[in-house]
Amino acid sequence: MKFSKIPTATITRLSRYSRALEELEAREIKVISSEKLAQYCEVNSAQIRKDLAYFGEFGVRGVGYVVKELLFEIKKILGLNKIWRLGIIGMGNLGCALVAHSNFPKQGYEFVAAFDIDPQKIGKIVPPGFPISPLSDLKDLARQKGIEIAVISTPAVKAQEVVNLVVEVPIRGILNFAPVQLHVPEGFVVHHIDFTVKLDKLAYRLVSLNVPSPANTVLQPHLISKHLL
Amino acid sequence: MKFSKIPTATITRLSRYSRALEELEAREIKVISSEKLAQYCEVNSAQIRKDLAYFGEFGVRGVGYVVKELLFEIKKILGLNKIWRLGIIGMGNLGCALVAHSNFPKQGYEFVAAFDIDPQKIGKIVPPGFPISPLSDLKDLARQKGIEIAVISTPAVKAQEVVNLVVEVPIRGILNFAPVQLHVPEGFVVHHIDFTVKLDKLAYRLVSLNVPSPANTVLQPHLISKHLL
Numbered sequence A, B: 001m002k003f004s005k006i007p008t009a010t011i012t013r014l015s016r017y018s019r020a021l022e023e024l025e026a027r028e029i030k031v032i033s034s035e036k037l038a039q040y041c042e043v044n045s046a047q048i049r050k051d052l053a054y055f056g057e058f059g060v061r062g063v064g065y066v067v068k069e070l071l072f073e074i075k076k077i078l079g080l081n082k083i084w085r086l087g088i089i090g091m092g093n094l095g096c097a098l099v100a101h102s103n104f105p106k107q108g109y110e111f112v113a114a115f116d117i118d119p120q121k122i123g124k125i126v127p128p129g130f131p132i133s134p135l136s137d138l139k140d141l142a143r144q145k146g147i148e149i150a151v152i153s154t155p156a157v158k159a160q161e162v163v164n165l166v167v168e169v170p171i172r173g174i175l176n177f178a179p180v181q182l183h184v185p186e187g188f189v190v191h192h193i194d195f196t197v198k199l200d201k202l203a204y205r206l207v208s209l210n211v212p213s214p215a216n217t218v219l220q221p222h223l224i225s226k227h228l229l
Helices: A008-026 A034-041 A045-053 A067-078 A093-100 A135-145 A156-168 A195-208 B008-026 B034-041 B045-053 B067-078 B093-099 B135-145 B156-168 B195-208
Strands: A084-089 A109-116 A130-134 A149-152 A173-176 A189-192 B084-089 B109-116 B130-134 B149-152 B173-176 B189-192
Touching: A008 A034, A008 A045, A008 A067, A008 B195, A034 A045, A067 B195, A084 A093, A084 A135, A093 A109, A093 B093, A109 A135, A130 A135, A135 A156, A149 A156, A149 B195, A156 A173, A173 B195, A189 B195, A195 B008, A195 B067, A195 B149, A195 B173, A195 B189, B008 B034, B008 B045, B008 B067, B034 B045, B084 B093, B084 B135, B093 B109, B109 B135, B130 B135, B135 B156, B149 B156, B156 B173
Parallel strands: A084 A109, A084 A149, A109 A130, A149 A173, A173 A189, B084 B109, B084 B149, B109 B130, B149 B173, B173 B189
Antiparallel strands: none
């Protein structure tokens, strides 16, 4: 398996397949054809087969995929057959929202520590059931709790400073919510979450579907519905 | 221009090109070759040319793209040559973090109203400079302020109930942060933000690069660095 040759878009789609399969499993659907799964994920079935082909042979010709098995295999491919331990730095509104968000534990991500520099916040218990620690404890706690990914939810002006501490621990994976580009030494992986990228897609769709301005206009009933997983 | 034939992935990449071009513009770079732009956006240059070809002819052979012009054209394509007016519903930690987040105005999205049902929150002034309104005012305020996109940041259990009100207004575009699948009638566009999809990519990269567990292990220095826009 040559990881380096696998397109990023394939990995993003594997994530979507995995979430779709989880939903199918919850609905007690045992087997699904690649056509049905494709429809569910809003891709074409050739794409699913091509994406999976990077990793081996899955499914039975003429039958489809066994939901439970394919889910297991995709999670293994994505490295999600384990719990990932997260430490979060910056416990403002966004940090507090993130540690309380049910998607993280549901998808195999567990917050094990939270950090801030504000004495008013330090010691406060957050939803997973541990207190906010001073940032000066990052190195010790990261080792003690085995933090694998640092989630940065500080203000933009503080983010680089915090990342400089993170790479010293070292914590190799960084998920950045701060609206700023972060610089890390070679050997670290930073992904940046920018909420507005999804808004761009939404805006484009509204424009391309010719949705009129909402104020004092008659709405046209011919627009298509779209739900992305 | 046949909008319906344009792949979603192309739109996502246009968003990335647009952000890259903004950065180049800020650095006062006037012209960029498609190879350099491709490198900057972590795609190949054929992909950029293919994506842009859906919308017309851009750039000058042997020279490249004029940064300012291409940025203008992409923004026009994405419908970002205007300010989009957002209303946000659910002013818990996440809602408060979102209205205060500098990326929205920077990218052309303006929060014009915020709603909640908690009497303790109603009337409180949020960073853009307006008070949180009771949810019962949604219809009136949406018309008055011309809300085009509703941002849902309520708890999961409340989200569908809120969306039922949103579609009655009607507001056609919905950005959903609640960890739940929302059902809307035909003619509405819902996009869902799931923070953990980016974490899946990050986890995959850490696994595929063979990053060892951080606790009591020697770290290997051969991992590549990666920054996604």
